[in-house]
Amino acid sequence: MPELPEVETIKNDLQDKIIGKKIISVFPLWKEIVKDIPFDIFAKQVEGREIVGVERRAKNLIIKLSDGLNLLIHLKMTGHFLLAEDSARVSDNGRWVEAKNKNLTEDKQNQFIRIIFYLSGNVMLAMSDLRKFAYIKLVDDKEMAEFLANYGPEPFDENFTAEKLGEILAKKKTAIKKVLMDQSQVAGVGNIYADEILWASHVHPLTAANKLTDKEVEDIFENTRKILLQSLKNRGTSTSDFRDIEGRKGTFGDLRNVYRRTDLPCPVCGGPIARISIGGRGTHFCPRCQKEVK
DNA sequence: TGCAGTGTTGCTTC
DNA sequence: CGAAGCAACACTGC
Numbered sequence: 001m002p003e004l005p006e007v008e009t010i011k012n013d014l015q016d017k018i019i020g021k022k023i024i025s026v027f028p029l030w031k032e033i034v035k036d037i038p039f040d041i042f043a044k045q046v047e048g049r050e051i052v053g054v055e056r057r058a059k060n061l062i063i064k065l066s067d068g069l070n071l072l073i074h075l076k077m078t079g080h081f082l083l084a085e086d087s088a089r090v091s092d093n094g095r096w097v098e099a100k101n102k103n104l105t106e107d108k109q110n111q112f113i114r115i116i117f118y119l120s121g122n123v124m125l126a127m128s129d130l131r132k133f134a135y136i137k138l139v140d141d142k143e144m145a146e147f148l149a150n151y152g153p154e155p156f157d158e159n160f161t162a163e164k165l166g167e168i169l170a171k172k173k174t175a176i177k178k179v180l181m182d183q184s185q186v187a188g189v190g191n192i193y194a195d196e197i198l199w200a201s202h203v204h205p206l207t208a209a210n211k212l213t214d215k216e217v218e219d220i221f222e223n224t225r226k227i228l229l230q231s232l233k234n235r236g237t238s239t240s241d242f243r244d245i246e247g248r249k250g251t252f253g254d255l256r257n258v259y260r261r262t263d264l265p266c267p268v269c270g271g272p273i274a275r276i277s278i279g280g281r282g283t284h285f286c287p288r289c290q291k292e293v294k
Numbered sequence: 295t296g297c298a299g300t301g302t303t304g305c306t307t308c
Numbered sequence: 309c310g311a312a313g314c315a316a317c318a319c320t321g322c
Binding site: 003131240 | 299301302303
Binding site for chain 3: 076077078108112130131174178240279280
């Protein structure tokens with residue numbers, strides 16, 4: 001589940017590897033990954049363009065192309081990129097075949113390649129996505145700006161403060177867990193980090209957002225930054241599908257305290273972690289440490 | 295073995 | 309209009 005730290009990891013790696021390269025050609029293994037326009041039109045539009053930047057906003061990855069066009073990419077749950085340098089080729093079943101990149105395909109998660117970009121300098125950029133939820137859209141700068149305007153503040157934006165978060169939460173009377181995961185309120189937090197942030201803040205996930213004390217809001221704000229940064233330093237969470245552009249797993253999963261730890265002991269009090277469903281999502285918390293529901 | 299669970303977003307329904 | 313529910317999909321685990 002690529003959330004902020006996972007998409008940021010991909011962004012950073014891609015910035016080092018693909019900026020300045022030209023898209024020579026695009027090879028589809030599943031054409032429908034490109035939304036809104038036919039694949040052939042898409043291919044014609046992007047071929048020959050230079051990659052001039054890579055950015056992230058919320059969980060979106062944006063690959064900026066020359067002359068104001070952008071690849072707007074959402075990885076949804078199982079999407080990830082794989083980059084291969086030198087003489088890589090692809091077989092018609094979507095698997096990398098050249099020996100140099102064999103380590104990438106031995107991992108089952110890497111075997112669902114849907115599209116490949118052949119770049120200048122013998123670089124091949126593939127997008128893998130087991131569940132076919134991920135998409136690529138071709139948008140110009142104006143459409144991009146309009147789309148991104150729907151999102152809430154970025155956790156690491158210097159203008160985002162505990163006070164700003166407090167103003168957002170005061171307007172919502174639903175469960176804090178839902179608000180944290182709502183991309184139009186706060187950008188980049190998904191199920192894994194919402195559970196971890198609330199545990200670290202000693203806040204029960206069902207607590208109404210507008211009933212939180214100033215102290216709790218401050219804790220949630222601080223822990224959001226702290227946990228996302230810690231995960232970023234660990235190159236994300238790979239408890240299931242996430243891989244970086246070299247096919248490697250992130251290590252934050254080893255550091256998690258509650259997410260997917262149902263019935264295991266809480267690292268602080270030793271009591272069993274509980275699992276409930278909030279908004280249809282599995283939610284993990286410690287009933288002793290996160291007691292109060294207001 | 296069949297079927298519930300998994301998770302993000304956006305569309306539909308209330 | 310806000311909020312809840314579900315579909316999109318494919319694989320895993322019980």
